[in-house]
Amino acid sequence: MKITDKTMNEKISEEHLIVFREVKKVYGEGYSLIEALRGINLDIDKGEFVAIMGPSGSGKSTCMNILGCLDTPTAGTYMFKGIEVGRLLRNQLALLRRHYQGFVFQGYNLLNRTTALENIELPLIYRGIPVHKRRELAMEALEMVGLKGWESHTPGELSGGQQQRVAIARAIVTEPEVLLADEPTGNLDSERSVEIMELLLSLNSNRGITIIMITHEQDMADYAKRIIRFRDGMVASDEQSRGKE
């Protein structure tokens, strides 16, 4: 489960949900060349709750984008469910995102002037789920994040914490295998942050959803059972945490 440089030549196991082998990401070229990731090795299993930490510019967001199939590695291998993501076409990446992943973006990224319920329904539309079923699932997700009664409010009418919960509901409404969250508590006060973390924790333990989350705050990272620290595009440390019960 734990990955060190020594294990890099291990046979890539299909048992792991996520496998990173020497993943590199380079932006630009020549003098403006930036190495965002300089050889990342990672294995993440189904059901884990992982926090990724690190100073800004350490490559954690780039790593998250690759994990979320929004971006592909420049070099190295990223296997998701045994599929080599780097070889997929744009539309195939979209299908992976659609069917297996839920992404909670930094800064919510909800559709403006669209109700909470419709925002949550959005990924279901692309899954081609019929309208009544869609409504039902979206309402369930909304209840799960504790926003029952707020379904017809637009993001502008919701508080930051509520918007983040809508974003989480949108990410989990499809019952994804992995929930990727990029600083889910970044814009929230500590009280709201705790609420969100409790929500993620319960999704992890009750629903068995694998959660990978970026955070700056140790308090939040402590909710996870494993903390991976990034520095200069490399994994600096990867250790188990007691987690909060």
Place this chain on the structure above:
Amino acid sequence: MLWNTILISLRAIKRNAMRSFLTMLGIVIGVGAVITMVTIGGGATIQVQEQIASMGSNLLMVSPGKRLGPGQSSDSVPFKQNDAEAIAAVVSSIDAVAPVSSRSVQAVSGNQNWSTQVTGSDNQYFRITNRSIVSGRKFSESELNSGSAVCVIGETVRKKLFGGQEIIGEKIRLEKISCDVIGLLEEKGQSTMGTDQDDIVIIPLRAFQRRIAGKLDVGMIQVSVQSGASTDKAKKDIEQLMRERRHLSSSDDDNFSVMDMKEISKMLTGTTQLLTALLSAVAAVSLLVGGIGIMNIMLVSVTERTREIGIRLAIGALEREVLMQFLVEAVVLSSLGGIIGIVLALCASIWLAAIMKVPFVFNGLIVCVSFLFSALVGVIFGYFPALKAARLDPIEALRHE
């Protein structure tokens, strides 16, 4: 899925109601103008045809000079009354022949005066031009032979000179002669050429020749052919007869012309149709401009909604789904413009038809074509912005402010 996309695009259009309306305006005006032009043009063409039909399709006009209308060649020898008599006597299958001369004359009655068209002819004229007398009577045989100062007048002349009064037995002065009014023509309205057919005074030909024209010429001869008989044959016979009477050798060109109503009708409807086509073409340019307007706004919309597109792509929308969304939005926008244009055009056409006094003729074909064309404009001008949206990089798009 498509229905969903349409609903999404309708919502997007509603969100920017004002901007969407302004975008549609180009299409609205384009479609509206084209349909209005074609409808009014069609009405005018039908009106021309109807009026010509009301004049009688079996009418022939024999006039000196090569062609009917202005610019008659100076060497055109005028007709005399006996030319008309000859036609009636020689050519078979003729229904009626009327020698006609006219001139614009100042008509005076009491202290009213009115410039009108004075026509000298005989009773056959009423038959040929399909006009009947609503009150009073036609000319008597003796009045025609002696060229008495009597006249039959049109409704316009009656209104201008007498107001609404009874006019039989009243007197009208035409230049040096004073005429008794003996009859009133049935009202007929405007003619194809836009002249008022009721602005007319008819007097016996002989009276016109002696007292108004001062010579025995006849301006033209109107002939109606018996119904069922061939106008072409009658036309050829008249041409033959006139060539003989005018002593033209076989190498000479005709110095007169015989026109039938088919020719006149073709000439007039041709003009109307050409004018309609021209105006519609000009109007169609505005459809093109409208299309560019849609492209412009769709490009703005794509830029403005980059974040939304990013979210959709990140959530798992395929390129073609985003493409579809924006394409459908453009098509919905332009078709909506088309529908509004059609409704406005039909209202405008009904209204214009009423003031221009042409019949309103609903042209289903042009409505369908305009609608399809407006949708097509949406597809063509919406495709590029939609493609731009679909090709966005989700990460870049999400970062976009």
